[in-house]
Amino acid sequence: MTCNPRWKEIQEALLPGQEPVDRPxxxxRVFKLKLEELKKDLFVKNIFGEVAAWIYVIEFQKRGTSRAAIHIYTDKNGVEHMTENEVNSYLDTRYVCAPESIWHIFDFRMSDRSTPVMQLKVHLKNAQGVVYKEGEEKDAAQRGQLRDTTLTAWFAANQRCYDELESTGMIPEDVVDLPRFLDDFAEDFVYKHFPKEKAEALAYNDLIVRMNAMGEKLEKWMSLGYERIMPDDVIDFDYCTKEGDRMRSTLVAEQEEVVKAVLDAVKSGGGLIYVDGPGGSGKTYVYLCLINILQGMHLKVIPIAWIGIAASLYCLMEERWLHSSI
Ligand SMILES: Nc1ncnc2c1ncn2[C@@H]1O[C@H](COP(=O)(O)OP(=O)(O)OP(=O)(O)O)[C@@H](O)[C@H]1O
Structure with a gap:
């Protein structure tokens, strides 16, 4: 839909001597009102028939003519092809004309789309809600058993989809092709400096732990014969000592002061030390240095942080957030 400056509603609202170009x-506003009206016609009154999904983008042509490019999908299968060329939309709007500025100032939406998201009425098996009139309870209960709820219809759709995939041979049998994905699974551990073979064993053990947490057994599908090892069993103490010493030799005086205070506290049975400093002043570097030194001494170090991002900085360690360590 393209805006026409000669529209009656625009002309009537102009003051004497004004042209549409004077009143973006x-x-x-008129274009927006008409767009809303058109949306009602198309998507509520369905004047062109049932609409499966829709999306529109507002465009402003070179001399400022507003235009809504609306895509309507009448076929549910077409919905997944809805894409927007963001690069082109960006380039096309480099020139900001008066109607576009006003559109933004009024906070009108630049694009909108229908959301093909449905809320499922979650219920336990055979415990769906049934609406009944007094005296017709039995009929209603029977009807309720026959009729799908959004949840049971969703289960049925999943089953149909699964059956289709199965009939085309796209669902693998109960075999997990771990060797094919082992490199990907082991990547995190390689990143944490474990040699490839240990990283693979750790990845395999990690899968076992995760499966156990879900009440499943990895062995049911396969066994790669790695021995059970946990990250703590494969700490390279020599590497930690060397790396700790190397980092310590590079510390500036204030950093060394912190490291010394912590190591003294460890020797004398413990303590609580608070470290502060401006952003980028080398706090994390000190923690990493300490982690290496202490691990090299076969001591257990548990880094904890308020947020996941900070926790992930301790890449030598299993990441933990504060709440998971308490
Ligand atoms: N003594 C040092 N020798 C070499 N590089 C260092 C040293 N101290 C810090 N750096 C480097 O300086 C940068 C900033 O240090 P770091 O990330 O430890 O600061 P930070 O205080 O933890 O920062 P933020 O508060 O933003 O988290 C890092 O790249 C770190 O490797």
Whole structure:
């Protein structure tokens, strides 16, 4: 839909001697009202038939003519092809004309789309809600058993989809092709400096732990014959000592002061030390240095942080957030 400055509603709202170009605010408001009306016709009154999904983008042509490019999908299968060329939309709007500025100032939406998201009425098996009239309870209960709820219909759709995939041979049998994905699974551990073979064993053990947590057994599908090892069993103490010493030799005086205070506290049975400093002043570097030194001494170090991002900085360690360590 393209805006027409000669529209009656625009012309009537102009003050004597004004042209539409003088009143982008009126032009934008009228265009917006008409767009809303058109949306009602298309998507509520369905004047062109049932609509499966829709999306529109507002465009402003070179001399400021507003235009809504609306895609309507009448076929549910077409919905998944809805894409927007963001690069082109960006380039096309480099020139900001008066109606476009007003459109933004009024906070009108630049694009909108229908959301093909449905809320499922979750219920336990055979415990769906049934609406009944007094005296017709039995019929209603029977009807309720026959009729799908959004949840049971969703289960049925999943089953149909699964059956289709199965009939085309796209669902693998109960075999997990771990060797094919082992490199990907082991990547995290390689990143944490474990040699490839240990990283693979750790990945395999990690899968076992995760499966156990879900009440499943990895062995049911396969056994790769790795021995059970946990990250703590494969700490390279020599590497930690060397790396700790190397980092310590590079510390500036204030950093060394912190490291010394912590190591003294460890020797004398413990303590609580608070470290502060401006952003980028080398706090994390000190923690990493300490982690290496202490691990090299076969001591257990548990880094904890308020947020996941900070926790992930301790890449030598299993990441933990504060709440998971308490
Ligand atoms: N003594 C040092 N020798 C070499 N590089 C260092 C040293 N101290 C810090 N750096 C480097 O300086 C940068 C900033 O240090 P770091 O990330 O430890 O600061 P930070 O205080 O933890 O920062 P933020 O508060 O933003 O988290 C890092 O790249 C770190 O490797």
């Amino acid at each position: 605010d009126i032009v934008s």
